[in-house]
Amino acid sequence: MKISNTIRLLVCTLLVTVAVQAQKAETPDWRYDVGAKINDMTLTQGGTMVVATNDGLVGIKPGSNELLFNFTEYGRVKPEELTFVPAAPYVIVAQGGFANLSSKKTVIDYISGKVLFSTEGNDWKIVSTLDVAMPQNKLIVSGLRKDGDMAEKNTQRVAIYDLNTGKEDFSFFLNEPGKTSMKHFAVTGTPLLLKDKVLVPTSQGIMAKKPTGETLWESKIKNVNWMVANESETDIYAFDVNDNKTNTKIYKVGTAGQELWTDEAKVKGIVTNFQILPQGLAVVSNTYNEGKSILAGKSESKIAMLGAANGEDLWGKAPKTKGYVQHFYIMEDGILFGIQQGGINKVSYDGKTLFKKPLKTGENILTMAETPQGLIYITSSDANIVDLKTGDQVWKKPLKYKRANAVSSAYDSKNSRYLISADDELFSIDANSGDVSTLAESKFDGKEDPTGVEVRDGGILLTSDQNMMLLDWEGSKNWHEYYRAPGKSALGAIIAGVTAVATAATAVASYNAANQNRNKLGQYTDRGQRYADLGDGMAAASGASVAEMLKRFKATAATQDAQFILTKLDEGVGLVKLNKDTGAKEKEIILKDKKPVYEVDDFGGILYYQADNNSIFAYDLKK
Template sequence: MKAQFKYICNIVWVSLIIAIHPMNAQQSIGPEHRYELGSKINEMTLTLGGVLVVATNDGLVGIKPSEEHPVFTFNNFGRLKPEETEFIPGSPYVIVSQGAGSKLAGIAKTKRAVIDYVSGRVIFNSEEDQWNQVYTCNVILPQNKLIISGIQKVGDKFEKMTPKVAVYDLSSSTLDYSFFLDKPGRVGMAKDFSVTGTPLLLKEFLIIPTAQGLIAKSHDGKELWTAKIKNVSKMIADASENEIYGFEAVNAGKNTRIHKIDKNGKALWDDDRKIKGTVSKFEILPQGLAVVSNKSSGGDTSVFATKNESEIAFLSAASGEDLWDKAPKTKGYVQHFYVMEDGILFGIQSGGINKISFDGNPLFKKPLKTGENILIMAHSPQGLIYITSEDANIVNLATGESVWKKPLKYKNSASVASTFDTENDRYLIAAANKIYAIDANSGDVSELTQIKFEEKEAANTIDIRGDNIFLAASQNMMLLGKEGKEIYHSYHKAPGKSGFMKVVGGVVAAASLVATASTALAAGANNNGIGANNLRNYNDYGKEAKRASEMFASISDASFKMMSQRFKATSATKDAQFILTKIGKNVGLVKVNKDTGNIEKEIILNNKKPEYKVDDYGGYLFYQATDKSIFTYNLNE
């Protein structure tokens, strides 16, 4: 499970009271639902679909706050370690694993299960399907298939020892087809047919990368061809599925070999292409192949050690040869990478933006010098806007020349927030405890106001609400008039350092949730590409939510449709913010109105270090009331 979604829970029994203050009158209500799990809670993960998946001493439990009872309980494998649970990005699926998987039959039993946490269905269970060992378990989207490789204990004594591949349909939980990777009972020296990477599922056939090479099988299991390209970890096909690229890690994973074959397995390059580092971006373009690879010293401090930086190459699709006489210097890792109509635009994490034509010539008059950590690169009506931890500017996307008179510079800030004020035709940037206003037409910069948030917080949110400007951080909220005059400042003290850290991990910000959904879907749209390539328009959060909803809806499955509806709905944080704070002598969560700064709801948690999750998009609080129970609260009412 990802670190920002993890909790290690150890809490005594407490009771909760919600205090609502309509017109200064107080009304107390209890939790909407109480879930007694019957086993000690170890972790809580709030999923993309709004379901809380709880790891207990007995297994996994799924809690959908709109339902009175858990949506699923999976205790088949007993207690699970954190690394034994994998949430598949951009999907309603969680893969449960036990045992590492051996390449040799009969060594150690492995278990795998795939759960649809939205519907609560156990789609695949290796024990029920008699898989004694599972080498690989891959969810393939948007085809919505599951590909399993390993040893299945069915058939005669030879079949029970022969490596096998099976393809399951995730929507119907049924087996599509399966086949052996080797001939059962074959006489001769044993060969290692372990699967080395993610299989490539094409319209007409499936390619499996194995330790013996690539094996192509039709959907009915008939072998079509083999290719002696071993230890491939990933494959990508072009849009026609006639040309296929395979990536092989070499030198202990430090470098990569790229192979190219046709749909019949025939090599299309005279030799494979060696790339320094590991490939992080790969784009098949009409002009050639754009490749970004990341090199690492591995901690070696020697002057001869590899530099920690990216390399950008542009290869001929026909031959694999480098089309550029001289690759652009990066002097750091590529943080942003976009393919434009006239060339490739990229930004470096340590600072710097450049643009190169497809024939290798610089398109910017000179590389842009920027601050480090480029937070935003996006289209704007005036040009390319970039915002870093130290500066911001808009430049001509064709030439790199500054549209603003000069870059806006500010003190290095861990948090920088920005928005566009349409009514006043200006950009607003909150950084280093100040708000800067930049005229969209002239580029003139003015300091609108200074911000002083309690606890030395920096604003991480800025938004336009009517004629006013809204700012927020974890414990502070502020509303300003369009000239920067304060209308209100609402501050709610953090309940100590430990409590403050919980609010950081406990709340899934709506904007971050949409970004996670859209990025995961874009990266896995064909499950073949490496990374996502889309220079977005500035300030288009609503469009991103719509895009995520449409991409979920495009997959013909009920759970994806439910996730689509979730992102189609208005975020629960549109008009309010949830803050963990002290309420009297207690700790609790307050729902604060963004327009007034008034508290609309209080949830008192009679515990100084509460363990909880807030679905900031759906508007629900999941609270661990005891070491064996979860209470849920509807924050939308």
């Protein structure tokens, strides 16, 4: 999550059991002078605030006024030079291109503050590729080193580093140093780290290397971009995207490097999702044909089921998507998918349509999840529950509403009903009968729509940036609090949840752990499930920083019983803390800034506020 000059307002909560008098909190709990002009702030998944400045990169971790780290070796760091590794406690700083002899790359553990790898500190002249492999917690680097004789300095090398210690495990050359050859060896994609070897895709084929550097086997499959393996590592799939990104070739490789398919499989477009199954490989690929001739076909997703034995498409005629696949789930009897432009269907592994007919839905499917009654789906304009076997509607008729600016939902277990907020109405759907009724009108002040629905002990809470409203179980209003925004410039988008699961191409290094369940249809839950799923994906990794990050993923939000609203107070612009159960104002934090730049860590319970060009204040919201 990044903060720029545009205000980004997070709705957060705070555990409070007793209402107290409002108190001023201008004095921060921690102050940080980052030493240079602040250009960008990023709240990481691990809870550390990483700040890019004119002098470098700074890490902030409340609990001390000292900086966690202050990386100044590269001077000014631009936001686009940072890569935060998903579901891992690392940020990669990269300056200079691959062909630039002065290209610089550093890996920082933003939980401990340690620099684990740098091109300068590890004698690399050129780094061609740099990839983090999880759950092994390793770093795989390829390029040219400065050490060795002249021949070795000019021979492509690969090294594996332990990210728990930063020390090199082993390294090897792609070809023999000094050996005259007309072949050019270069790493062309992301290496795949397996239990007893590493597979390196190169311009001359895939190489399998032991930790000793010994070559186990070589494949003639050239220019592969990325690879994945099944859990037992008996089947390896290699993906090669052509230069204009219109097609992807897929190869299946055995444990000895042999090609298991007589011919490679080809799918149109770029692979965006996949799942290795006993039947073979289920693949989603996207085509992007805007601006091209009519003969290029539509811009849409393609779905294929490639047979394990020969790579042939088991479906022959793939199901029509007429849009992009937004949801893709692996079920016992087949594949369930939802289309962004509207529509849900289910296909068996042998290509038979399992629903009586494709289910028509509104556009933008926000939610697909399992319930005791079947599959619930919620879009920007309708909702229903359908039978997962047949596709039949469970509710007598789908809930329809105008294409809403904001749609939110919750399950009221006390009264066995689903609650959906849209179009200034709160709808109630009986979980047993499917009967739909309007529970309450929910018009908010300030031309806002409710963006959150939450079931509390004392009723139903509706929230937005500037509004909070608590309804009783019959839909009558208990209270409504509204605080006017300090101005248009202070209105910001709500940043909800955590970074979504990466696309297939960026997630391949951690596929065998973190992405194993990414295509599993989850149970309908109110909140926090995505964070918990990230924690499940990290469970196989080791290391103190990984363990600390895992605790955060598994924890309940530290701020769960109050909301903070930005408004104009008597002493200037600031935040008010409101109790979610009573609406009472419990605290004011005066920021003394008409356009405050700030971010709230709702899991850690910390407010970060950029007090001036060089300073950040942090407030402990758990008090």
